[in-house]
Amino acid sequence: MEALQSRPGWYVIGPLIGLIVVGLMATINQRIGVMGGYSNVLERVTGRTSELSWRWWFLAGVFGGSLIWRLLAGQSTVPNGFGWLTRTFDSDALVIALLFGGGILIGFGAKVAGGCTSGNGLGGCSQGSAASFSATATFMGTAIAASFLLRAVT
Amino acid sequence: MRGRPLGIRVAAILFGSAFGFLLSWGQFTSPDRIRDMLLFEDLYLYEMMFSAMAIGFVGLRLLRRFHVRALISGDLVSWVTERPARNHVAGAALFGLGWAVTDSCPAPIAGQLAQGVWWSIATMAGVFVGIEIYFRWQERPVRSARREKQSVSAEPATAQR
Numbered sequence: 001m002e003a004l005q006s007r008p009g010w011y012v013i014g015p016l017i018g019l020i021v022v023g024l025m026a027t028i029n030q031r032i033g034v035m036g037g038y039s040n041v042l043e044r045v046t047g048r049t050s051e052l053s054w055r056w057w058f059l060a061g062v063f064g065g066s067l068i069w070r071l072l073a074g075q076s077t078v079p080n081g082f083g084w085l086t087r088t089f090d091s092d093a094l095v096i097a098l099l100f101g102g103g104i105l106i107g108f109g110a111k112v113a114g115g116c117t118s119g120n121g122l123g124g125c126s127q128g129s130a131a132s133f134s135a136t137a138t139f140m141g142t143a144i145a146a147s148f149l150l151r152a153v154t
Numbered sequence: 155m156r157g158r159p160l161g162i163r164v165a166a167i168l169f170g171s172a173f174g175f176l177l178s179w180g181q182f183t184s185p186d187r188i189r190d191m192l193l194f195e196d197l198y199l200y201e202m203m204f205s206a207m208a209i210g211f212v213g214l215r216l217l218r219r220f221h222v223r224a225l226i227s228g229d230l231v232s233w234v235t236e237r238p239a240r241n242h243v244a245g246a247a248l249f250g251l252g253w254a255v256t257d258s259c260p261a262p263i264a265g266q267l268a269q270g271v272w273w274s275i276a277t278m279a280g281v282f283v284g285i286e287i288y289f290r291w292q293e294r295p296v297r298s299a300r301r302e303k304q305s306v307s308a309e310p311a312t313a314q315r
Contacts, residue, residue, distance in 0.1 A: 018209025061170020103280020112245025142250025
């Protein structure tokens with residue numbers, strides 16, 4: 001489907017995502033969050049918890065929804081290589097190592113901060129949480145500064 | 155959460171699917187788009203994020219204002235917020251660094267994997283390791299505190315609560 005291959009206006013996607021934030025609260029009274037799904041399945045696998053919560057099913061949904069988009073659009077959003085990493089480094093092993101290391105920072109950092117871009121950024125900010133505002137401002141600021149730095153040195 | 159586990163699961167899957175679909179369509183799953191966003195070369199993702207927050211902010215306030223009960227779980231829509239603490243800022247700084255290196259965050263990583271972008275396996279593996287490190291770090295002080303208690307106390311079995 002060609003319509004899916006290019007982005008619609010932000011004023012289409014953004015508000016619809018906002019409605020998902022509201023919908024989760026309106027149906028199951030839960031703050032949107034994706035990090036919790038990863039954490040939940042890890043806790044289940046390592047025996048820290050005995051059950052898979054709604055968070056895991058939400059993450060499974062994110063996977064499923066992306067798969068549906070991929071099948072309908074007939075293309076991926078990452079057709080060649082992987083962004084600046086594969087453009088900058090020839091070694092696949094190095095790119096994999098950087099992705100893995102960055103992933104550790106994402107997992108550990110989100111657990112410490114109590115949420116990721118969706119949990120703190122979308123959910124917490126929608127709830128008017130000062131903690132989430134501070135976390136969101138910090139990760140946006142750090143990511144912006146780090147991106148400019150990375151561009152400067154590579 | 156009370157009752158209706160199946161309904162809760164179905165809601166989580168449906169909303170999650172919609173979220174994954176929209177993130178993919180908006181190309182939030184593309185590392186190039188994320189980098190363009192972080193370098194201010196493309197404002198689309200900011201507009202998308204902030205409009206989502208705005209709708210969420212207003213919507214949640216309406217739900218609370220009109221004392222809406224959650225349709226499936228049945229409880230009154232409510233939430234508690236936290237004050238900013240050191241952990242929110244320190245954790246978010248690490249998170250931001252990881253975001254800038256990988257140009258991915260947790261939802262897009264799952265989206266990339268679903269789209270067949272195999273690089274995301276490395277990022278996802280890192281995320282799980284990072285969470286595991288967090289849990290071990292959290293669990294350690296408890297263990298060592300208990301050990302201290304035992305070594306201090308003459309009667310470890312009865313001295314512990």
